[in-house]
Amino acid sequence: MPVEVEVDVSAGLPGFSIVGLPDAAVQEARERVKVAISNSGYKFPTKKVIVNLAPAHLRKEGPAFDLPIALAVLAVSGAVPAESLKDAGIVGELSLDGGLRGVRGALCMAEGARREGLQRLVLPVSNANEAASIGGVKVYGIRTLREAVDFLCGGNEVVQAVAEESDRSESVETAEDFADVAGQRFARRALEVAASGGHNVLMSGPPGSGKTMLARRLPGILPPLTLDESIQVTKVHSAAGEGKGALIHARPFRAPHHTISTSGLAGGGSNPRPGEVSLAHHGVLFLDEFPEFNRATLEVLRQPLEDGHVTISRVAATLSYPARVTLVCSMNPCPCGYAGDKRRACRCSAGQIERYQGRISGPLLDRIDLFVDVPRLTRQELRGGEAAEPSSVIRERVAAARETQTLRQGVPNSTLAGARLREACALRGDSEALFGAAIDRMGLTGRSHDRVLRVARTIADLDGAGEIAVEHLAEALNYRRSSFLDR
Amino acid sequence: MTGRERSAYLFLSLLQARTGTSFVARIGDIPVAEIPEMSAAELGHRVRMTERAARAFDDLRRDFDPTAIIDGLEQRGISAVTLADPEYPERLGAVPDPPPALFVDGELPASSYPAVALVGSRKASVSGLDAARSLGRALGERGAYVVSGLALGVDAAAHEGALEAGGPAVGVLGCGIDVVYPRSNRRLFERVRENGAVVSEYYLGEAPLAWRFPARNRIIAGLCDTVVVVEAAEKSGALITARHALDAGGDVWAVPGPPGLPECRGSNKLIADGAGCIWDVPEFVESVAPEPPETASTDEETSLSVSVPAGLPEGEAAALAGVGFEPTGVDAVAGRSGLRMQELLSALALLELKGYVHRDGSGAFVRRAGG
Numbered sequence: 001m002p003v004e005v006e007v008d009v010s011a012g013l014p015g016f017s018i019v020g021l022p023d024a025a026v027q028e029a030r031e032r033v034k035v036a037i038s039n040s041g042y043k044f045p046t047k048k049v050i051v052n053l054a055p056a057h058l059r060k061e062g063p064a065f066d067l068p069i070a071l072a073v074l075a076v077s078g079a080v081p082a083e084s085l086k087d088a089g090i091v092g093e094l095s096l097d098g099g100l101r102g103v104r105g106a107l108c109m110a111e112g113a114r115r116e117g118l119q120r121l122v123l124p125v126s127n128a129n130e131a132a133s134i135g136g137v138k139v140y141g142i143r144t145l146r147e148a149v150d151f152l153c154g155g156n157e158v159v160q161a162v163a164e165e166s167d168r169s170e171s172v173e174t175a176e177d178f179a180d181v182a183g184q185r186f187a188r189r190a191l192e193v194a195a196s197g198g199h200n201v202l203m204s205g206p207p208g209s210g211k212t213m214l215a216r217r218l219p220g221i222l223p224p225l226t227l228d229e230s231i232q233v234t235k236v237h238s239a240a241g242e243g244k245g246a247l248i249h250a251r252p253f254r255a256p257h258h259t260i261s262t263s264g265l266a267g268g269g270s271n272p273r274p275g276e277v278s279l280a281h282h283g284v285l286f287l288d289e290f291p292e293f294n295r296a297t298l299e300v301l302r303q304p305l306e307d308g309h310v311t312i313s314r315v316a317a318t319l320s321y322p323a324r325v326t327l328v329c330s331m332n333p334c335p336c337g338y339a340g341d342k343r344r345a346c347r348c349s350a351g352q353i354e355r356y357q358g359r360i361s362g363p364l365l366d367r368i369d370l371f372v373d374v375p376r377l378t379r380q381e382l383r384g385g386e387a388a389e390p391s392s393v394i395r396e397r398v399a400a401a402r403e404t405q406t407l408r409q410g411v412p413n414s415t416l417a418g419a420r421l422r423e424a425c426a427l428r429g430d431s432e433a434l435f436g437a438a439i440d441r442m443g444l445t446g447r448s449h450d451r452v453l454r455v456a457r458t459i460a461d462l463d464g465a466g467e468i469a470v471e472h473l474a475e476a477l478n479y480r481r482s483s484f485l486d487r
Numbered sequence: 488m489t490g491r492e493r494s495a496y497l498f499l500s501l502l503q504a505r506t507g508t509s510f511v512a513r514i515g516d517i518p519v520a521e522i523p524e525m526s527a528a529e530l531g532h533r534v535r536m537t538e539r540a541a542r543a544f545d546d547l548r549r550d551f552d553p554t555a556i557i558d559g560l561e562q563r564g565i566s567a568v569t570l571a572d573p574e575y576p577e578r579l580g581a582v583p584d585p586p587p588a589l590f591v592d593g594e595l596p597a598s599s600y601p602a603v604a605l606v607g608s609r610k611a612s613v614s615g616l617d618a619a620r621s622l623g624r625a626l627g628e629r630g631a632y633v634v635s636g637l638a639l640g641v642d643a644a645a646h647e648g649a650l651e652a653g654g655p656a657v658g659v660l661g662c663g664i665d666v667v668y669p670r671s672n673r674r675l676f677e678r679v680r681e682n683g684a685v686v687s688e689y690y691l692g693e694a695p696l697a698w699r700f701p702a703r704n705r706i707i708a709g710l711c712d713t714v715v716v717v718e719a720a721e722k723s724g725a726l727i728t729a730r731h732a733l734d735a736g737g738d739v740w741a742v743p744g745p746p747g748l749p750e751c752r753g754s755n756k757l758i759a760d761g762a763g764c765i766w767d768v769p770e771f772v773e774s775v776a777p778e779p780p781e782t783a784s785t786d787e788e789t790s791l792s793v794s795v796p797a798g799l800p801e802g803e804a805a806a807l808a809g810v811g812f813e814p815t816g817v818d819a820v821a822g823r824s825g826l827r828m829q830e831l832l833s834a835l836a837l838l839e840l841k842g843y844v845h846r847d848g849s850g851a852f853v854r855r856a857g858g
Contacts, residue, residue, distance in 0.1 A: 186817040186850075189828040204850075333849055339610075340814070340849020345749045350609045350639045351669065373850025375816040437840050459829070474833035477840075478817075482848050 002089070002116050004054045005065070007072040012048035018069070020053030023061045032063075032094045033070045040098035040145045045077050059317075061271055064103040067092030067122075070145055071152070084152040089113040089121040089137075098145040102126035104241035107234050110134040122148060130238065133247045134231060176217050179390040183377045187214050190372040190479060192394050195221045196401035197458030198412030200305070200327040200367055202290065202481075205374030206341045211330035212255075214374070215286045218328060219251035220391040222283075223399040229282045232322055236281050239321075240274045252283030258292040263312075266300040267321055272312040277304050278321035290329040291359040298361050301327070305367045327368065331360070341376060369414060369451045371481040401461040413458045417450065425453040430470045438477055452476045491520040494553030496569035498523045500588035502547055504689050506540045507698055509584035511570070519571075523548060556690075565592045565664065565691075578735055579709030586688030586706060592664050593684025596657060596710055601776045602632035604707045604732070606725040607641030607717035607742075608750060612814060613847040615641060615718035615750070617855055618742045618765075620648035622715060625768050627654020631776040632683065634659065634711050636703065636724070641717045643675055650675075655683040657710060661703040662695035663687060686710070701727050708732040713775045715765065716741040719753035726753050729762070738775070740765050745813050799843075802826060806834035807854070810844050814851035 003020075016030050037044045051069050053060050068090040075082045091109055093101040103109075106127035113121045114136040121139045123131060128141025138160050142148045178188060187203065187210075194201045195218060203211045225233060225248075234248045256265060256276045267275035277285055277300075287293060304310045304323035311320045333339040334353040339346040348356070405413055409424055416424055427435055435452075438444060444452065453468075456476035460468045496519065499510050513534050514522065522530065526548075527541040536544070560567055568574050569588040576595060579585055589595075596602040603626055605619055623633050623645040633649035635642040637658035649656045658679045660668070664687045667673050679685055688706060689699065704724055708714055708731035716739070719725035729739045740763035744751025758764045765771045799807065809815070809824030809831075821831050835852060838844045844852045 183818055185821055185828045186832075189832070340847065340851065346610070353610075354671070373816075375818070375849065375851070377816075377818065434837075434840070438836075441840055441842075463829075470837075471830070471833040474836035474840075475829055477836040478832045478846075482846065482850060 001055075001058060002112060002118075003058070003060060003065070005068045005072045006052040006054060007069070007076050008050045008052075009045050009047045009073075009076045010050075014046045014048065016044075016049045016051075018051045018053065020051075020056045021059045022053060022065075023059065025063050026053070026060045026065055029063065029066045029069055029094075032066050032096065033073065035096045036066070036094040036098045036145055037070055037073065039096060040149075042074060042079050042149070043077065044073070049073060049076075059271065062103065063093035063101075064091050064105075064109075066094035067100065067145070067148065070094060071148060074149060080149055080152050084154070087117075087119040088152075089116075089118045089123075090148075091121070091123040091127070092142075092148075093124070094145060100124040100143060100145070100148075105239050106131045107134060107231065107238040110137060110139065111235070113137045122151070129246045130234065133234070176213075177220060177391045178217050178394060179388050181210070181214065181217065181388055184210060184214060184374065187372050187374050188388075188394075190370050191218050192221065192398065193455060193458050193462065193479070194218070194326065194328075194370050195394075195398045196413075196462050197369070197405070197454065198326060198402075198414040199369035199455060199458065200414065201329070201370045201372060202365075202368045203328070203330045203372045203374050204333050205330075206332060206339075206344075206376050207337045209374045209376045211374050212286070212288055215255075215284065215288075215328045215330065216253060217391060218284050218326065219253045221394040221398055222251050222326070223395065223402055225249060225251060225282060233282050236274050236278050236321060240279060242279065252280050253286065254280040254283070255286040255288060258287070258289045258294075260293070260297060262294075262297045262300055265297055266304075266310050267312045267319075268314070270314055271317060272314050272319045272321075274321040275310070275312075277301060277310055277323040277325060280325040281322045282324060283326070285325040285327050287327070287329045290331040291356055295359070295361050298364055302363055302367075305364075329368070330374075333357075333373075340373075343376070343378075365481070366447055369455050370479040372479065373482070397462060400464075401458065404461045404464075405458075413454050413461070416454050416457070421450060421453060425457045425468060427453075427468055427473070431468055431473045434470050434473055438473075442477065442480065444480065448480055452480060455479055490553075492571040493567075493569050495519045495522050496571055496587040497553050497556060497567060498547065498551055500569070500586065500688065501551075501690055502540075502544060503587065504693055505543045505547065506537075508540065510534065511587050512584040523551060560590070560691075563592075563665075563691075565590055567591075568595065576710050578712075578737070579706060582705055582709055582731065582735055584705070585709070589686055589688055589706070590664055590690060591684050591686050592680055593657075593686075594655075595684055595686065596632040596634070596655075600630060600632055600655075601713070602634055602657070602711040603775055604634040604711040604714040604728060605641065605645035605717060606635060606704075606707065606714065606728045607719050607754070608723060608725065609638050609640035609642070610750075611640045611644070611718040612744075612750060613845045613851075613853045614812060614814075615742070615744070616644040617845065617853075618768075619644035619717045620651075621768050622717070622742075622765070622771070623648025623650075623654075624652040625772045626776060627652030627656075629772060629776040630654055631772075632657055632711075634707055636661075636700075636707060637672055637676060637679065637685070639669055639672065641725075643672055645717070646675055646679055650678050650682055653682075657683045658685045659703050659707045659710065660685060660687040660689070660695075661699035663689050663691040663693040665691045666693070666695060668695040700724060704728040705731045708735060708737060711737060713738040713740065715739075715771075716754045716757055716762070718742065718744055718751055719757075720750055721752045721756070723753050726757070729757060738763065740771065740775075748813075800834075802830055803834045803838055806831055807838055807843055810835075810838075810852045810854050812854050814847050814849070814853045816851050820852060 074080045102124045107130050110131035111134050121137050125141035132139040230247050254276045265275050308324035309320050310323045334348040335356050336347045338344045456468045456473045460472040527544040619641040627649035632655050634657040635645045646656045656679045664685045667676050704727045708728050714732035716725045741754040741757040742765045805824045809820040845855050
């Protein structure tokens, strides 16, 4: 939503007021603008100055209005030709010496400018690269108020910022690598499958078995972000004030602590900011110590996991942020953590274990396709085995599998359900017989039945197979949920 | 036996459930029929009673109505078997503090059939559960009563095995027999009630208090000729049951576990101390529940086989060779078998479906001993 800055200077006692629902930071613009104008060598009119920010019903927040207000005042006093401000988007925070500071949300503003059909966008040089990456609008990065005035007067040439063609592959490579993981071949394979089909994962294992270390490496084997995805990710981060001043190329990895509040996870505040689930958009949301999270807090994940976005309603505004994440959860098998561990006895009673495992929200569990047990490895197991594969090799297989899915159904396998699931995962002959046996002997319920099919589809895609064969289905059965109390 | 004695024992049963102490063991030569007619003070002269017990005694005596209780029970199909009744299990009557009354929904074991208690850890390993199940099944096939505590783990597995084979099962509870505890056993509870009996020394509605569980173990031991400990740590209820059985002159057997494993130390030690060692299920069943020879046939399947069965595809055979009788993690199996992870995973699932291996709750695989 664009905000128009109107300035009126009239006779009367000298004064400066801003109207149009400004918040405290906007009110303070009065002082910054006044001082910055005089420190840049211009004269602030000694008359009654009224600034109106239209539309008046919208709450204005933050210091990004400093520069447009200053330029509008200067336009009234004649230092800047009013014509030059037409069709220009102007954003920036002023410092007292007339310099410009970066603002948050530059990418969103650039997108807004393009949508409104503005010709050019003038903003602080530190935001220029980020804003330019959106394309479709000329972006000019400037350093001081004076430079802005000169530019608008047509006096000096400001280089138009262009989107940097940075080496994207490099930024993906900097993530932690699977080559450093010793052993845990089962968990690695599970994460490869998860990455390939966009499946959510729950890892269960005693403390120190490496669950967090494994989860951190998942973004590195996901296919690189496309330009479009990069822009979306950067927009969310920029809206949260976490922008790095350039496009984000690496898949986000967010690991909120289990004490996180509902608004921290979903987003919130009177002018809602994106929460962790949105900051993990197109990346990985890692919930360590899953059962320790507040159940009510986790409930807010249901909408994003289903629809890929999260809607936050507050007094000031109702906003929808994107939130398409791969959810990775980790938990101990029991309160003390050592149930099933070979080297340390578990101290928990059967009832305690049942209660601990029952603490996990059922609806959320239904959205998890892969359940992986991560045991603590012995020293020999850590040392033995073949050399670990680097993430880049895994990533190529994952990308190929994703490609197959996009060609077949346009979405990752994890979102398959109902008729589309049955169509994509049709079983024939041997595999159908095997599945029947599995349902009987392993006691698969309707839901876990669908999960196994989805995962089997992904495994077949990784294998480059058109149909789900016996070995794909059989492997998928290993990722079904097991409780420590199950037989 | 007079009705007075029956109701006196019923009275003592309710009293003991309240106070948690055994009066039957202490009343000595007082004629039991007179007890409900005495006041707490009178009884206190002859039997040491705490003040709390005396209060409970008076409270209970005030509105004690044995006919109402017994009628109420009969309407629900529950019988009360007291120490005064001939149906009272003989061996149980001989223990130092026999329960004054048993509340029974179903049929108590008839003395003409062998009754075997299968007890063990609530958190047993897959191999332990497997052993309990196949023991239960083998005993059930012989028509022997399988008696257990209806707890999780070994108790439940033993009963499930017995019921699968169509044998009678008796569950002894540490609470009133209308209280299902633990609740996750509800379905098993119903099936045991239908195919045998649910027994408790506590009146309907009594809660599963912690002290009642060790106490019910003497009933398990008292109902059986033989007690089998499947998997027990050094301090466990199963060992209490075994001790009760030894005190009462019963036989004790144990299933051997891997040496040193904390979960098996109790049961292994029993073997070291002279308990029977169950190294083979048919052999054991033959000695506790002998049967005419013509039906003893399918033994081969239930005996432990260490080698890999013939006829398995190469990959599955390699995977099976990598799985031990102790729970083995997938990564360890991968190291032993030398298969690629995806090949191994599909082989393991197929083996699981064919019944050669079992996956436990921590994701580890274990070889199954027989069907």
